[in-house]
Amino acid sequence: MAHAVPRRRSEAGRARGVQRGAFVAAFLLPATALYVLFVMWPVAQAFIFSLYRWRGVSMERTFTGLGNFAQLVADPVFLRALSHNLALLFFGGAVILCVAIAVSHAIHTEGRAARALRAVYLFPQVISMVVVAVLWSFVYNPSFGVLNGTLRAAGLGHWALDWLGSSRTALPAVGVVFVWHALGFHIMLLSAGLRTIPVEVTEAAVLDGAAGLQRLRSVTLPMLWPVLRVSMVYLVIGSLNTFALVYLMTVGGPDRSTEVMLTYLYEHGFKHSEFGYATALAVANFGIVMLLSGAVMAAMRRDPTEGSPA
Amino acid sequence: MRLRWHGVARRAGAAVVTVLLSVFALTVILPLVWMVLTSFKSSHEIFASPWGLPPAPRWDNYVQAWREAGIAQCFGNSVIVTLATLAALLPIGAMAAYVFARYPFRGARWLFGAFLGGMTFPLFLTIVPLFLLLADLGLSDSLGGLTLVYVAYSLPFTVFVLTGFFRTLPADLLEAAMMDGCGHAAAFWRVMLPLVKPGLVVVGIFNAIGLWNEYPLALVLLSSDEVRTLPLGVANLMMVEHYQSDWGALFAGLVIVMAPVLGLYWAFRDRIHDTMVAGALKG
Numbered sequence: 224m225a226h227a228v229p230r231r232r233s234e235a236g237r238a239r240g241v242q243r244g245a246f247v248a249a250f251l252l253p254a255t256a257l258y259v260l261f262v263m264w265p266v267a268q269a270f271i272f273s274l275y276r277w278r279g280v281s282m283e284r285t286f287t288g289l290g291n292f293a294q295l296v297a298d299p300v301f302l303r304a305l306s307h308n309l310a311l312l313f314f315g316g317a318v319i320l321c322v323a324i325a326v327s328h329a330i331h332t333e334g335r336a337a338r339a340l341r342a343v344y345l346f347p348q349v350i351s352m353v354v355v356a357v358l359w360s361f362v363y364n365p366s367f368g369v370l371n372g373t374l375r376a377a378g379l380g381h382w383a384l385d386w387l388g389s390s391r392t393a394l395p396a397v398g399v400v401f402v403w404h405a406l407g408f409h410i411m412l413l414s415a416g417l418r419t420i421p422v423e424v425t426e427a428a429v430l431d432g433a434a435g436l437q438r439l440r441s442v443t444l445p446m447l448w449p450v451l452r453v454s455m456v457y458l459v460i461g462s463l464n465t466f467a468l469v470y471l472m473t474v475g476g477p478d479r480s481t482e483v484m485l486t487y488l489y490e491h492g493f494k495h496s497e498f499g500y501a502t503a504l505a506v507a508n509f510g511i512v513m514l515l516s517g518a519v520m521a522a523m524r525r526d527p528t529e530g531s532p533a
Numbered sequence: 534m535r536l537r538w539h540g541v542a543r544r545a546g547a548a549v550v551t552v553l554l555s556v557f558a559l560t561v562i563l564p565l566v567w568m569v570l571t572s573f574k575s576s577h578e579i580f581a582s583p584w585g586l587p588p589a590p591r592w593d594n595y596v597q598a599w600r601e602a603g604i605a606q607c608f609g610n611s612v613i614v615t616l617a618t619l620a621a622l623l624p625i626g627a628m629a630a631y632v633f634a635r636y637p638f639r640g641a642r643w644l645f646g647a648f649l650g651g652m653t654f655p656l657f658l659t660i661v662p663l664f665l666l667l668a669d670l671g672l673s674d675s676l677g678g679l680t681l682v683y684v685a686y687s688l689p690f691t692v693f694v695l696t697g698f699f700r701t702l703p704a705d706l707l708e709a710a711m712m713d714g715c716g717h718a719a720a721f722w723r724v725m726l727p728l729v730k731p732g733l734v735v736v737g738i739f740n741a742i743g744l745w746n747e748y749p750l751a752l753v754l755l756s757s758d759e760v761r762t763l764p765l766g767v768a769n770l771m772m773v774e775h776y777q778s779d780w781g782a783l784f785a786g787l788v789i790v791m792a793p794v795l796g797l798y799w800a801f802r803d804r805i806h807d808t809m810v811a812g813a814l815k816g
Contacts, residue, residue: 246717247636254629254688255644261685262651265659265666272662326557329550342802343558346565349798349805350791351746353764357771357787358568367780369567372583403560408813415810453814464655467748471768485657492661493753502661509658 273506277499284499291503301504304475304482305511307394311483312462312515315401319458320451322402323409328439331417341414344407352404356471359400363387363472387473390480397472397481404468405461409454416450417443452523456516463512484508565791572784579780594781595789602773604786606759607766614676614762615744618683619737625684626691627733631721633692634699635707645696649815651689656749664753674756682750687740690812694739697811698732699725735804742794742805763790 273291277284295301326344330337347355362369363386371383386396420442428442444451466485469475475482475490484504492501571579573590598604632638633645663682664673672678702725710720726733748764755761761769767786774783798805 243636243717244638247632247638250628250632250718250721251644253625254648254692257625257681257685258648258651258688261663261666261682262654262659262688263647265662266654268662268666269658322557326554329554340554340558341806342799343561345798345802345806345809346561346795348809349742349746349794350565351748351764351794353746353748353768354568354787354791357767357783358564360771361571361780361784362564362567367580367583369564369583376584403564407561408809411806411810412813415814450814457813460655464657466657471771488657488660493664498661498665505655505658505661509655512655 269502269505272499273503275499277497279496287499291500292507294500295503295507300479300482301484301487303479304484304487307481308463308465308483310394311398311401311465312458315398315405315462316455316458318402319405319409320454322406323413323454324439324444324447326410327413327417328443331414331443337414341411344410346407347404348407352467353471355400355404356468359403360387360472363396388477390476390478393473393477393481397469400468400472401462401465405458408457412450412454412457413447416447419450420446448523452520455519455523459515459519460512463508463515484511568784568787568791572781572788574781576778576780591781594779594785597779597782598770598785598789602766602770602779602782602786603758603761604763604766604770604789607761607763608789610676610760611745611763614680614683615741617676617680618687618744619741621680622684622687622691622740623733623737626688626736627695627726627729628721629688630692630695631699631725634696635725645692648689648692651686652693652812652815656686660749660753663750667754673754674760676755676760679751679754679760679762682754683744683747686750687744691736691740693815694736694808694812695729695732698729702728735801735808738797738801739805739808742797745794746790 274286274288275284276287276290326340330340361367365371365383365385365388368386370386374380374383384392386392424442424446425438428438464485465483466489469481469483469486470489473481475486485508488501488504488508491497491504567584570586571583572594573592574585574587574594575591578585578587599608629648633641667673667678667682670678672681706724706728707720710724711717715723746764747762748768751762751765752768755765767783767790770783770786774780
């Protein structure tokens with residue numbers, strides 16, 4: 224019996240291999256089919272559509288090569304929208320990073336405060352962006368908004384403005400909400416990064432007399448570098464892909480003063496049915512996100528404090 | 534003497550930090566508190582004093598939002614879409630994740646990479662082709678079509694997290710199950726899947742929150758009143774109330790969207806936190 228087994232194994236083994244292969248295919252099929260049909264195929268189509276001039280629901284479309292992109296680069300509204308995305312990234316991002324570093328640093332050594340605060344700072348992340356946008360458009364409401372109400376109560380009535388209704392204040396006002404919404408996520412990331420710093424390193428620094436800000440500079444920031452990099456990439460993605468916030472608070476107005484790339488895309492794609500131009504906008508948006516995140520990754524490849532002669 | 538002074542300074546420093554952290558926590562919570570307060574006020578009270586407590590809570594606002602403003606139907610639609618998506622997503626995602634974790638095959642890495650790549654594509658890259666695709670398939674403006682799209686777009690994260698869970702299971706478990714005469718599929722359904730229940734729970738809750746809140750896809754793919762999900766319903770209510778000025782009902786609607794999610798989050802906050810970190814740092 225024992226001798227007979229190896230001889231028959233090849234055939235049985237092949238049968239088992241076929242069985243295994245069939246199992247693998249069957250188990251992957253539903254996920255792969257849905258994913259290819261609704262994600263991969265539209266991604267591929269996006270790149271193709273962006274090369275066509277295609278207006279209206281008619282199937283009539285003409286190939287224009289990079290014509291849409293040429294039009295995009297010369298489109299003052301698109302450039303303006305892009306500049307608003309970049310403003311969100313640079314100003315909003317700077318505030319987010321500074322506050323997130325400060326908060327995660329402050330709660331790092333205090334277990335109790337960290338746990339209490341952690342439950343709270345993710346609130347804006349888990350509630351719907353729609354709730355965030357609608358809620359804040361009423362915080363800014365000129366007649367009964369809580370912001371103007373508070374200003375009036377504090378005797379600063381002349382500061383009470385139509386925040387979202389004036390093209391001077393609308394973008395900063397939206398930016399504040401952008402920061403309010405994203406902060407928790409970045410505090411979470413940086414806190415997780417801080418927890419990976421070995422206790423001995425922190426303790427050694429404390430023994431060396433590094434306290435507070437000094438510890439932040441000499442230990443925390445260098446050790447945090449890889450997570451900071453990730454955080455920056457998420458800032459790029461978040462600020463360049465803003466949609467619901469702007470769309471629901473201002474629809475890009477007044478006078479396009481808060482227009483961002485994706486609200487402009489929505490207008491072309493779903494208000495005017497200019498599918499080619501809208502898709503070209505989406506491809507450009509994707510390209511800019513990839514370019515900027517690539518630049519961030521490259522620029523932050525090395526920790527500046529490491530390997531410096533000092 | 535010096536040491537004691539040092540201690541005082543440090544305690545003062547700690548006090549300053551605590552105060553600043555509390556201020557930060559307040560900036561997060563106060564807008565939400567204001568929203569809940571406002572949802573219990575009449576429009577007149579809202580205008581009279583934005584920060585005042587309502588003299589008597591007006592539950593009427595909730596009745597108004599639920600019955601008159603159509604929030605009840607939106608709530609029902611959101612429940613259907615969320616549950617239907619999870620019912621399809623979890624088994625389909627778990628099957629794929631199990632194969633990726635346990636059955637190395639040629640091209641597995643490539644396919645897994647393609648799945649994870651989905652987490653980096655911005656949704657708006659595909660939104661126009663997707664809109665046209667659903668129209669071609671006759672699935673536009675239907676909860677069924679939206680559900681299929683939701684399953685597809687939730688797969689990358691789901692497969693990613695569940696693959697991690699399946700990889701932690703001991704290898705001899707599968708062998709033992711197969712020795713007992715289970716086929717590959719039976720071993721999965723009877724032995725392996727029950728063992729990753731914690732993973733299914735955390736992925737399910739995480740997806741449920743995201744699906745409940747989802748706005749852009751629903752905005753583009755749905756157009757009739759009867760199929761509106763809750764985020765669409767509340768956004769629409771905001772437009773409508775600009776003419777009717779029943780602000781209390783609108784705020785009640787906001788609370789109705791937010792409450793279930795905050796409740797779920799609160800119950801599972803630690804696990805949700807850990808999953809978010811794992812997902813965010815995957816790169």
